[in-house]
Amino acid sequence: CVQCNKSFTEAGNLRTHMLSHSGEKLHKCAECKKSFSTASNLRTHLFTHSGEKLYKCAGCNKSFSQAVHLRCHLLTHTGEKPHKCTQCNYSANQAVNLRRHITTHSGESNHICAQCNKSFSQADTLKKHLLIHTGEKPQRCTLCNFSCITTGNLNHHMEKVHSGAN
Secondary structure (H helix, E strand, C coil): CCCCCCCCCCHHHHHHHHHHHHCCCCEECCCCCCEECCHHHHHHHHHHHHCCCCEECCCCCCEECCHHHHHHHHHHHHCCCCEECCCCCCEECCHHHHHHHHHHHHCCCCEECCCCCCEECCHHHHHHHHHHHHCCCCEECCCCCCEECCHHHHHHHHHHHCCCCC
16 A cells, blocks of 8 residues: 555455545445445445344353454453553543544544534544533433433443343
């Protein structure tokens, strides 16, 4: 690759890799409009809509629609966090979490709430924040009428209120 010097044994793999630099995503999900750089990534994504979860954790029986999600989940059982921040002692079990964390060191807050002018370094944090203004609580308990903004709060609810229920 002329941009990052990564090497490939097959030209097709290089062409696919080049899409990561261009940001070109030609393969769109008809259901949610999310875009992907390869047809293979789109096919993998489609499992999230079917609800089919073929990959099961032997440790806790949690199921996943993608093998990569199971591999990341397995790190939660070992406690392994191989992705380390070079600026502080933060470590993460996924590279995406480390990349998100690194933005906290830059001091940049490019994502600003139009309602209250609060600024955020990450777009997804602003997106969650906006739910405070709308009152929307998209995370819903399947066992009672509880709803909340974040999956973390829903998981906490499930552990505290429905710990014995499956």
